[in-house]
Amino acid sequence: GTPLLEVKDLHVEFHTRDGVAKAVNGVNYSVAAGETLAVLGESGSGKSVTAQTIMGILDMPPGKIAQGQILFRGQDMLAMKEEERRQIRGQKIAMIFQDALSSLNPVMTVGAQLGEMFRVHRGASKKEAREKAIELMERVRIPAAKQRVGDYPHQFSGGMRQRIMIAMALSMEPDLIIADEPTTALDVTVQAQVMDLLAELQAEFNMGLILITHDLGVVADVADKIAVMYAGRIVETAPVRDLYANPAHPYTKGLLRSIPRLDQKGQELYAIKGLPPNLLKVPAGCAFNPRCDVATDLCRTEIPKLHQVTDKDGKELTGRRSACHLWKETLHG
Ligand code: SF4
Ligand code: MG
Numbered sequence: 001g002t003p004l005l006e007v008k009d010l011h012v013e014f015h016t017r018d019g020v021a022k023a024v025n026g027v028n029y030s031v032a033a034g035e036t037l038a039v040l041g042e043s044g045s046g047k048s049v050t051a052q053t054i055m056g057i058l059d060m061p062p063g064k065i066a067q068g069q070i071l072f073r074g075q076d077m078l079a080m081k082e083e084e085r086r087q088i089r090g091q092k093i094a095m096i097f098q099d100a101l102s103s104l105n106p107v108m109t110v111g112a113q114l115g116e117m118f119r120v121h122r123g124a125s126k127k128e129a130r131e132k133a134i135e136l137m138e139r140v141r142i143p144a145a146k147q148r149v150g151d152y153p154h155q156f157s158g159g160m161r162q163r164i165m166i167a168m169a170l171s172m173e174p175d176l177i178i179a180d181e182p183t184t185a186l187d188v189t190v191q192a193q194v195m196d197l198l199a200e201l202q203a204e205f206n207m208g209l210i211l212i213t214h215d216l217g218v219v220a221d222v223a224d225k226i227a228v229m230y231a232g233r234i235v236e237t238a239p240v241r242d243l244y245a246n247p248a249h250p251y252t253k254g255l256l257r258s259i260p261r262l263d264q265k266g267q268e269l270y271a272i273k274g275l276p277p278n279l280l281k282v283p284a285g286c287a288f289n290p291r292c293d294v295a296t297d298l299c300r301t302e303i304p305k306l307h308q309v310t311d312k313d314g315k316e317l318t319g320r321r322s323a324c325h326l327w328k329e330t331l332h333g
Contacts, residue, residue, distance in 0.1 A: 002074045003030035004176055004208040005054070005093075010068035012049055023049045025232035027068075032209040033175065036199065038211045038219040038240070040255070041229035042276045046254050047212045049230075051178050067184065073231075089168050093120075094169035098181035100161035104153040106226070110164055111149035117171045125309035136167040137246035140197060159190035166198060176208040184216060195222055204298075217259045220244060225319055228252050231277050231287035234306060235323040248309045248331040286325070298325050 012024035013030050024046040029038050031037040033047050036250075041047040052058040053069055054077075070077045072092065097103050105113055115129025124132065130149060137145035138218060140163040153161055179198065183191040199222040202209040210213040213219055221228065221238065226243050228251065237250040247253045254272035275293040277283055286304050289295040302325070309320035312332055324330060 003032050003071075004073065005210075006030040006036075006069075006071040006074075007050065007054070007097055008069040008071065010050060010053065010070065011066040012046070012053055013064045013066045014062045015064060016062060016280070019280045022282070023063075023279060026244070027229070027232075027234055029227050029234065029237070030175065031210055033208055034203065034206045035225070036202060036209040036211060036223045038213060038223035038224055038226045038249070039128045040216055040219070041227060042214055044279060045229040045274050046232040049094070051180055051210065051212055054178065055093065055095050056085065065301040068216060091172050092105075092174055093176045093178065094172055094174040096165050096169050096177060096179040096182045096236055099182050100158070100165045101153060101176075104161065106153055109150050109152055110156070111151075114149075114167055114171060115166070115270075117168075133175075135173055137164070139170065139201070140164070142166045143166075156187050157190075162194050163187060163197065166194075166201065170201065173205070174206070177202065178210045178212070181214070182211070184213070184215070185213050191218060199224070204321065215257050219301060228255070231276055231280065231282050233287070233323060234321075235288070237306075237319060238309075238317075239319050239320045242320060246331060248320060248327045249324045250294055250326070250330055251288050252271070253330065286323075290305075293328070294326055296325070 007029050010027045011022065014021040027046065027050055030039060039047045039050070044149055053065060060256055065078065077088060096143060111130055111133040113137060114133035117131045118124035118129045134145045134149050142148060142160055143165055156164065168320050176202065182198065183194045184195060195218055198209070209225060211219055223240045225237065225239050227234050227327045228239045228249065230251055236243070236252050238248070243252060244256065247256060257270040258272060260269055270324050272291055277287055283290055285302055291298040292299065304325045306321045306323045307327055309317045309327060309331060311317055311323050
């Protein structure tokens with residue numbers, strides 16, 4: 001069927017005094033109902049900018065959508081009337097941010113914030129809205145919801161606040177949730193709990209979920225597929241298991257090696273050398289080449305295409321692409 005959301009050849013630029021930064025440079029991805037796509041990358045990779053473009057919180061100077069389509073159920077949001085677009089963004093797509101404390105209103109009770117949707121859009125009474133708020137809090141398993149519905153955001157722990165953010169997102173019964181680093185500010189145990197909750201609700205309501213993260217460790221159990229971004233481009237896509245088992249891009253390989261593992265306690269953790277490029281000075285050829293251990297001369301001159309990846313017999317591997325001149329060696333070597 002038609003994917004829920006499809007990003008097609010998206011280009012987003014930032015016009016700065018020092019030049020044009022291509023923050024998103026020809027990105028394609030899609031997510032279906034009931035599916036979880038993880039978009040992975042370091043800061044400056046374009047993963048958040050892509051999401052912000054989908055949500056319409058970026059199309060203003062210095063940001064500019066230079067090219068591309070964002071299809072929601074087959075309809076290009078970028079070509080829609082403003083009113084139509086606002087409806088989709090307000091009700092069909094919900095976003096969860098990293099920092100719940102700054103996304104929630106500090107002087108409004110959590111119950112009032114959760115119930116607001118129902119008051120404004122459904123004409124619910126104060127009492128009905130409060131009941132809805134309690135129901136939502138219970139749905140995201142906040143203990144003693146009835147007692148806590150009148151509490152303020154700062155009275156909750158970080159993990160509980162993030163649950164409240166999830167509840168806010170659910171209040172609209174969206175088709176798609178975009179979560180940008182939803183657990184980054186939390187400690188590891190709480191991270192896993194919040195991630196599990198998100199995955200569970202996503203399955204229960206058959207929503208699409210785009211999970212944006214810099215942390216390959218948190219998405220393994222919840223994502224169906226992954227798109228790895230680097231310097232504004234997608235450099236690898238794969239079903240999540242395949243990517244973990246056998247990456248087809250040196251960057252992904254490096255990211256996997258740098259995940260802390262319990263069985264390697266005490267050993268020094270691998271880190272990819274160097275830093276992601278300044279988007280105003282992206283290296284020629286493959287943008288990753290200065291950090292890549294296997295770069296060749298070709299890598300320094302020619303931008304690699306996003307190749308369809310094949311197995312050793314040349315059979316196409318479903319959903320697998322790599323933007324590396326040496327993807328074969330990386331995958332099969
Ligand atoms: Fe490394 Fe070259 Fe592949 Fe880029 S194209 S990741 S520099 S081997
Ligand atoms: Mg970000």
